[in-house]
Every structure is written in C-alpha cells, then in structure tokens.
Amino acid sequence: MILAIDIGGTSSKFGLVDAAAREISAYEKFDTREAVGAHGLESFLKERIGHFLEKHPDIRGIGLGFPGLLSKDRRTILELPNIPGADQLPILDRLSEQFPGVPIKIENDANCATLGEHRMGAYRDVNDFLLVTLGTGVGSGLIIDGQLFTGARGNGLELGHILVGREKTLEEQIGLQGFLSYAEARLSNYSQTTRLRSDRLNGKAIYEAAVQGDPLAASLFDYLGTLLGEGLVAAVRLLDVTCILLGGGLSGAFEFIYPGLKKVLESRLPGYYIEDLRIKKASLGNDAGLLGAAGLLLPAS
Amino acid sequence: MILAIDIGGTSSKFGLVDAAAREISAYEKFDTREAVGAHGLESFLKERIGHFLEKHPDIRGIGLGFPGLLSKDRRTILELPNIPGADQLPILDRLSEQFPGVPIKIENDANCATLGEHRMGAYRDVNDFLLVTLGTGVGSGLIIDGQLFTGARGNGLELGHILVGREKTLEEQIGLQGFLSYAEARLSNYSQTTRLRSDRLNGKAIYEAAVQGDPLAASLFDYLGTLLGEGLVAAVRLLDVTCILLGGGLSGAFEFIYPGLKKVLESRLPGYYIEDLRIKKASLGNDAGLLGAAGLLLPAS
Numbered sequence: 101m102i103l104a105i106d107i108g109g110t111s112s113k114f115g116l117v118d119a120a121a122r123e124i125s126a127y128e129k130f131d132t133r134e135a136v137g138a139h140g141l142e143s144f145l146k147e148r149i150g151h152f153l154e155k156h157p158d159i160r161g162i163g164l165g166f167p168g169l170l171s172k173d174r175r176t177i178l179e180l181p182n183i184p185g186a187d188q189l190p191i192l193d194r195l196s197e198q199f200p201g202v203p204i205k206i207e208n209d210a211n212c213a214t215l216g217e218h219r220m221g222a223y224r225d226v227n228d229f230l231l232v233t234l235g236t237g238v239g240s241g242l243i244i245d246g247q248l249f250t251g252a253r254g255n256g257l258e259l260g261h262i263l264v265g266r267e268k269t270l271e272e273q274i275g276l277q278g279f280l281s282y283a284e285a286r287l288s289n290y291s292q293t294t295r296l297r298s299d300r301l302n303g304k305a306i307y308e309a310a311v312q313g314d315p316l317a318a319s320l321f322d323y324l325g326t327l328l329g330e331g332l333v334a335a336v337r338l339l340d341v342t343c344i345l346l347g348g349g350l351s352g353a354f355e356f357i358y359p360g361l362k363k364v365l366e367s368r369l370p371g372y373y374i375e376d377l378r379i380k381k382a383s384l385g386n387d388a389g390l391l392g393a394a395g396l397l398l399p400a401s
Numbered sequence: 402m403i404l405a406i407d408i409g410g411t412s413s414k415f416g417l418v419d420a421a422a423r424e425i426s427a428y429e430k431f432d433t434r435e436a437v438g439a440h441g442l443e444s445f446l447k448e449r450i451g452h453f454l455e456k457h458p459d460i461r462g463i464g465l466g467f468p469g470l471l472s473k474d475r476r477t478i479l480e481l482p483n484i485p486g487a488d489q490l491p492i493l494d495r496l497s498e499q500f501p502g503v504p505i506k507i508e509n510d511a512n513c514a515t516l517g518e519h520r521m522g523a524y525r526d527v528n529d530f531l532l533v534t535l536g537t538g539v540g541s542g543l544i545i546d547g548q549l550f551t552g553a554r555g556n557g558l559e560l561g562h563i564l565v566g567r568e569k570t571l572e573e574q575i576g577l578q579g580f581l582s583y584a585e586a587r588l589s590n591y592s593q594t595t596r597l598r599s600d601r602l603n604g605k606a607i608y609e610a611a612v613q614g615d616p617l618a619a620s621l622f623d624y625l626g627t628l629l630g631e632g633l634v635a636a637v638r639l640l641d642v643t644c645i646l647l648g649g650g651l652s653g654a655f656e657f658i659y660p661g662l663k664k665v666l667e668s669r670l671p672g673y674y675i676e677d678l679r680i681k682k683a684s685l686g687n688d689a690g691l692l693g694a695a696g697l698l699l700p701a702s
Contacts, residue, residue, distance in 0.1 A: 169673055179673060228553035244553045251641030252529035252545045255673065262635035263669065265567045334563035334635045340552030368564065372470055372480060372556065 102397050103152050105145070105164040106209060106389040108132060109182030110236070114148060116156060117394035122220045124390060126156065132183065141177075141186045146198050153199060161203040161397035162195070165212035165389050172254035174206050205396035209389050210257070211248050213382075214241025216392030217345060222383035230341045231382060232259060232328070233348035234357075238271040242339060249339075262334055270331040274324045276303065276350070283320050290316050307353045321356035328357065329364025336365070336373050347382030354381045404453050405695040406446070406465040407510060409433060410483030411537070415449055417457060418695035423521045425691060427457065433484065442478075442487045447499050454500060462504040462698035463496070466513035466690050473555035475507050506697035510690050511558070512549050514683075515542025517693030518646060523684035531642045532683060533560060533629070534649035535658075539572040543640060550640075563635055571632040575625045577604065577651065584621050591617055608654045622657035629658065630665025637666070637674050648683030655682045 104124070106113045112132045115124040128148070135144050145164070153159055168180035175192040195204050207215070214231040217223050227246055233239040238260030242249045250256055260271035272278050280301055287296050294316040295309040309317035332344060346354055358379065366374055384391060405425070407414045413433045416425040429449070436445050446465070454460055469481035476493040496505050508516070515532040518524050528547055534540040539561030543550045551557055561572035573579050581602055588597050595617040596610040610618035633645060647655055659680065667675055685692060 242553075251639065252543075253641045253643060256639050256641035258638040261638045263565075263631050266565070266631060330564050330567060335639065337559040337562045338552065338557050338636065338639055340554045340557035342554060 101156060101158045101160065102394040103149065103156070103159045103162045104390045104394040105149075105162065106212065106393055107141070107164065107166050107180075107183070108209065108389075109167050109180075112136075113390050114152065115390050116152070116159070117391060119220075119394060119398055122391065124387060126152070136183055136185075141180075141183055142189060142191065142194055145191070145195065149195065149199060153202070159202065161205075162199070163212070163393035163396035164191075164204070164206045165209040165393045166191075166206060167209045169255045170206060170208055174254070177206075178255075203397060207248075207393070207396055208241075208250070208255070210239035211241045211250060212390075212392035212396070213239070213347060213384070213388035214243060214392065215248055215395040216384050216388040216390070217347070217382055218243045218246070219395035219398055220384070220391045221388070223343070223345065223380075226343050228341050229343035229345055230257075230259075230332075230335055230339065231345045231347055231388075232332075233382075234274065234324075234328075234346060234350035235348035236276045238275050239348070240335070242341065244339075244341075259331055259335055262331055264327050264331045270327065274327050274350075279303075279320070279324060279350070282323065286316065286320065292316070303350050303353070307356070310353065310356045318356055321353050322360040324350070324353075325357040325360030325362075326364050329361040329368070332361070332365060333368045336369060336377065340373070342376045343378045343380065345380050345382040347384070347388060351381055402457060402459045402461065403695040403698050404450065404457075404460045404463045405691045406450075406463065407513065407690040407694055408442070408465065408467050408481075408484070409510065409690075410468045410481075413437075414691050415453065416691050417453070417460070418692060420521075420695060420699055423692065425688060427453070437484055437486075442481075442484060443490060443492065443495055446492070446496065450496065450500060454503070460503065462506075463500070464513075464694035464697035465492075465505070465507045466510040466694045467492075467507060468510045470556045471507060471509055475555070478507075479556075504698060508549075508694070508697055509542075509551070509556070511540035512542045512551060513691075513693035513697070514540070514648065514685070514689035515544060515693065516549055516696040517685050517689040517691070518648070518683055519544050519547070520696035520699055521685070521692045522689070524644070524646065524681075527644050529642050530644035530646055531560075531633075531636055531640065532646045532648055532689075533633075534683075535575065535625075535629075535647060535651035536649035537577045539576050540649070541636070543642065545640075545642075560632055560636055563632055565628050565632045571628065575628050575651075580604075580621075580625060580651070583624065587617065587621065593617070604651050604654070608657070611654065611657045619657055622654050623661040625651070625654075626658040626661030626663075627665050630662040630669070633662070633666060634669045637670060637678065641674070643677045644679045644681065646681050646683040648685070648689060652682055 102117045104117045112130045114128040116126045169178040177189045180186045240259035264270045295314045306317045403418045405418045413431045415429040417427045470479040478490045481487045541560035565571045596615045607618045
C-alpha cells in the first residue's frame with residue numbers, strides 16, 4: 101500500500117493506493133488554504149502522514165505531488181505560487197527525518213498526473229505522450245521512452261505558459277478564467293438564439309448547450325481547440341511526441357474541442373509529425389494526480 | 402583523425418578533424434545540388450568517403466550531418482526537404498557495407514552544430530544549452546546533462562517551425578528571407594534618413610548600418626530579437642534550459658539582437674527561469690556542423 105498525497109492550490113487529497121488493483125482507499129480531501137493556513141505546509145503534512153502511518157502500518161512508501169517548482173534532485177520545494185511559506189522548503193529531508201525507514205518521493209503535480217496515466221491509466225503501453233490538463237490552469241507533462249521528461253533543470257513542460265499569439269499565454273486564454281471571460285464577451289455580442297445565459301456561464305453549462313446543438317457553445321470549444329492546437333504545434337515541433345492526451349475538467353468537452361485542434365495541427369504540421377499523431381482523452385479523471393503520486397514509488401513497467 | 406561530413410541543402414563540406422587539436426584539414430566543399438544531382442546522395446558519399454579513406458588511412462571514424470529528418474535509431478534518412486531522392490535511405494547500413502570496420506554515425510545537421518559547440522567549442526563545461534542558428538533557416542539543438550536531446554522520436558527541437566504570433570512560424574518571420582522581406586517593407590515606408598538601400602539589402606549591409614548608428618537598421622534587429630524572444634519563451638518553458646547560444650550568419654549582429662530578446666524574456670519569464678538564464682553568442686561559426694559531425698564519434702567529456 102502506498103500513501104499518495106496530491107497537494108493542490110485549491111484542495112489537497114490523501115489516499116491509500118493499492119498499486120496492483122489501482123484502487124484508492126481511506127480517501128481524505130482538504131481545503132488547502134484552511135489546512136495549511138495556521139501552521140504551514142510542513143506541519144500539516146507531518147500531522148496527516150503520522151496519522152496515516154499509525155492507522156495503516158502496511159504503508160510501504162509515500163508519494164507527494166506539489167503545484168509548483170521543485171529542485172532538480174527532487175528534495176526541495178523551490179516555489180509554490182498558491183501556497184505561501186513553502187518556498188525553499190527541504191521537504192524530502194524534513195519528512196524523511198520524521199518518518200525514517202519509509203521511502204518518500206516528491207514530484208510536480210502535473211508530472212504526477214502524467215505518471216498516473218502511464219503507470220495506472222489506459223496508456224500504460226504508450227511509450228511517449230504529452231498529457232495536457234485543461235482546468236483552472238493549463239498543465240502538461242511528458243513521457244519519453246517510458247520515463248517522465250522534465251527538462252534540463254526539472255521544471256519544464258509548462259505548456260500553459262508559452263505565448264499563443266503575441267500578447268497572452270495559452271493559460272491566460274484557455275485556462276478556465278480566460279475561457280469564461282471569452283465566452284462572456286462572445287455571449288454579450290451574440291444576436292442569435294442561444295441556450296447560454298450570462299448568469300450561469302461555466303464549463304458544464306457550455307458543454308451541455310453544445311451537446312444540445314447550440315452553435316455559440318460549440319464555437320467556444322472550437323476556439324479553445326484552435327488555440328490549444330497552436331500551442332501544441334510548439335510542443336510537437338520541440339518534443340517530437342506522437343500522442344497527446346487531454347485531461348482536466350474542460351476535456352469533458354473533448355468531442356467539441358477535438359475538431360478545431362485537429363484542423364490546426366493538420367494545417368501546421370507536415371506529414372512526418374501528423375501521420376502518427378494520436379489525440380485522445382485522458383483516462384483517469386480527477387484521480388490522476390493521486391495515482392501518479394503513488395506511481396512515483398513504482399518501478400517503470 | 403575523424404572524417405567529418407556536413408551535408409547542407411546548399412553546400413556540403415568534408416574535412417578531417419583532429420579531435421584533440423580541434424582542427425580541420427583536407428577541407429573540401431561542394432555545391433550539394435551539383436554533387437548529388439547526377440548519381441544521388443549515396444553514390445556521392447561513397448565516392449568521396451572512398452577517396453578520403455584511401456588518402457588518409459589514419460581515419461578511425463566517420464561522422465555525417467544531414468539537413469532533415471532521421472530515424473530514431475539513426476540508421477535511416479527519413480526525409481531531406483532540399484535533397485531529392487534520399488527519403489527512406491538506409492544510409493548507415495549502405496555506408497557500413499561499403500566501408501566495413503570503420504565506425505560511422507549520422508545525425509541531424511543542427512544537432513551536429515549543437516554537439517560541436519559542446520564537444521569542441523567554448524561551451525564544453527556548460528551542462529545544458531539551446532543552440533539557435535539564425536541563417537537561411539532558423540535551426541536549433543539542445544544539450545541536457547551533457548547529452549544531445551532530440552525529443553521522443555528523435556526529430557524534435559525544430560524551434561524555427563513553432564508559431565510566433567498566430568499566422569506565421571518563427572522561421573517564416575526571421576529566417577533570412579522573411580527578415581529581408583520585412584526590412585524591405587519597413588524601408589519602403591521609411592521617411593527619415595537611413596543608410597539602407599533597397600538594392601543592397603542583406604544581413605551584412607543592415608549590420609554595418611546598425612554599427613554606424615542607423616536607427617532603422619537597429620530597429621530591424623530589435624524586431625528580430627523580439628520575435629526570437631517570443632519563440633524562446635516556449636523553449637524555456639518547455640525545456641527549462643539555462644543557457645541560449647545564438648549562432649548562424651545573422652548572429653553576427655548579436656549586440657543589436659540581444660536587447661530586444663532580453664527585454665521579451667525578462668517581461669515574459671518569472672524569476673526562476675530568468676535569473677539563471679545566460680544568452681551568449683555561439684563560438685564556432687561555420688565550422689560548428691563539421692566539428693559536431695566529428696564529435697559524434699567522441700565520448701562525452
């Protein structure tokens with residue numbers, strides 16, 4: 101049994117992962133700000149891990165995902181934009197001192213989700229893929245030759261922060277906030293009939309309207325797919341990857357995002373890159389990060 | 402002594418490289434189209450290599466750079482856009498059959514130039530860097546942990562082909578042809594005094610005008626640096642590289658390209674990425690590709 105921990109900017113999850121069965125038990129979820137607030141991230145982790153180890157003596161390893169920059173040797177948190185007080189925290193050493201004898205590994209959260217897809221998802225046999233998560237932010241992670249690739253210093257694969265167009269990053273445009281702002285602007289200028297309402301504009305409502313044939317809703321996802329495609333041209337040209345998986349909340353609208361995305365890639369990439377390129381929906385949903393954190397303790401298959 | 406061969410779309414070079422002295426001797430240069438034209442790339446290579454081996458029995462390895470896509474196992478040419486008839490050519494096997502007992506290695510030409518900078522240039526001690534060549538095209542290659550990184554299938558690092566802005570690739574805009582078209586358009590609309598003349602518009606003339614304080618000339622390189630910087634944001638975010646080397650003909654104007662480039666990177670990249678980022682001029686000039694082809698036969702330092 102592996103204790104998996106997925107620290108997010110908004111919520112943090114704990115769970116016991118049975119690697120063989122790919123099941124999560126003893127699941128706990130916290131509001132990160134509340135949980136970390138009073139005593140800081142290190143105290144919070146020590147307290148909850150201590151609790152888990154006491155109740156579950158069969159835990160044989162701990163994997164943690166963090167939403168931010170880590171040292172290349174994966175011992176120290178460099179910077180977590182949404183969690184104050186954790187910068188330059190040598191978290192691996194601190195936890196290892198507190199819990200000697202238990203193997204502990206840490207990784208960036210998007211990399212955990214990527215590892216989860218590879219070690220425990222439907223893409224175990226795929227040797228290289230880029231996972232792109234479309235949610236509050238736009239995250240990404242890469243598997244090459246069956247291994248996580250994280251760039252020269254360990255903090256690459258930030259697809260959400262490349263420029264698409266000359267003014268804004270991909271995330272600024274198709275992260276949830278940017279996407280909803282765009283939807284709002286389009287809706288307020290829209291003169292035809294639509295099921296969308298400005299007081300109920302969220303990803304789910306837009307998706308449901310698209311399913312019911314609403315042309316404005318469909319065109320919003322087409323816009324999202326087009327911008328994502330332009331960003332992915334950079335990823336494919338630099339990384340020569342043959343499979344792209346879309347995860348995160350907005351990937352629920354995969355069928356409406358895919359056509360615009362595909363069109364851009366086909367018009368911008370020559371045969372060599374496009375012929376073997378597969379674009380698929382990720383398989384693990386919200387548990388990807390937790391499963392991948394556990395996957396840090398598993399050997400590559 | 403290593404026989405180094407740099408096959409380019411325009412010209413092809415041969416030379417004997419003394420790895421210890423980093424010197425090139427018995428240099429030969431051919432017009433690629435003429436040389437390859439009649440009998441094809443394979444025959445041309447066999448004929449010239451045979452000649453070199455006969456005259457220089459101390460050759461202990463052969464390294465070749467090709468301007469295009471290679472198989473991941475580096476045995477087969479997949480596609481050379483500017484050299485007809487070489488697609489799907491199993492060049493390594495063909496040459497090894499002809500010249501048994503001589504170690505032979507092949508690599509993409511931009512990767513050869515990158516390897517040249519790392520194994521034989523001034524950047525031998527730099528553990529990770531991105532080389533960007535600004536010439537007829539915009540090429541790039543990457544060293545990570547002292548090794549060439551070429552992406553999942555071996556043909557990544559095509560920085561020139563990522564989109565900058567939503568319409569055009571980086572190379573379409575700041576490759577030599579795109580850059581000179583832009584210069585021509587700016588010149589034809591320029592109402593102030595300038596040293597630039599539309600009938601003598603080339604990289605050297607623009608550089609010389611910039612050196613003499615011509616504001617239009619300087620602003621053209623600033624434009625080039627700005628677009629390059631926008632493309633490099635993607636490279637830095639995806640690859641987390643800490644050093645960027647500029648090579649190729651237009652990098653002669655480094656001092657005029659650098660300010661615009663630096664400004665974009667500083668405004669677009671947060672502290673972690675920008676604080677340790679060095680931007681330097683490449684050290685090897687036109688010989689980088691030939692030296693790097695020889696470097697294919699040398700162990701990593």
